[in-house]
Amino acid sequence: MGNRSVELRIYTAVATIPSGRVATYGQIGMLAGLPRSGRLVGRTLKNLPNDSNLPWHRVINASGRISLPLDSEGFKRQKARLQEEGLIVKGNRISLAQYQWQP
DNA sequence: GGAATGACTCTTT
DNA sequence: TAAAGAGCCATTC
Numbered sequence: 001m002g003n004r005s006v007e008l009r010i011y012t013a014v015a016t017i018p019s020g021r022v023a024t025y026g027q028i029g030m031l032a033g034l035p036r037s038g039r040l041v042g043r044t045l046k047n048l049p050n051d052s053n054l055p056w057h058r059v060i061n062a063s064g065r066i067s068l069p070l071d072s073e074g075f076k077r078q079k080a081r082l083q084e085e086g087l088i089v090k091g092n093r094i095s096l097a098q099y100q101w102q103p
Numbered sequence: 104g105g106a107a108t109g110a111c112t113c114t115t116t
Numbered sequence: 117t118a119a120a121g122a123g124c125c126a127t128t129c
Binding site: 006007022029035036037038039040043074 | 118123125
Binding site: 024025026027037038039040041042043044045046056057059061062063066067068069072074075078083 | 108109110111113116
């Protein structure tokens with residue numbers, strides 16, 4: 001098994017989230033082989049280039065909410081993309097019971 | 104090596 | 117349901 005950077009493993013995990021579903025930061029950490037690394041996952045996604053085609057918008061926090069500031073551009077983009085995929089987003093809330101990805 | 108950092112999470116109030 | 121506290125991890129300085 002070749003050693004891949006933490007960054008790359010997180011990217012790979014995020015890329016597997018299917019359209020119309022969401023995963024939590026902690027969940028992505030687990031899938032990337034980095035348990036309890038939610039904060040790390042969030043920090044890594046923040047550093048993504050704007051032109052990245054990674055489905056970062058499908059990652060939300062364990063409370064079922066978008067973790068970006070409500071008034072930020074990032075928040076608007078994430079919410080819009082999720083809605084485009086058919087999810088119901090009320091304010092910054094999303095139903096994990098209904099949309100959380102179960103790998 | 105030690106301290107600070109962040110798109111987090113779990114438990115307890 | 118919301119708020120506060122402590123815990124966690126890799127990266128950066």
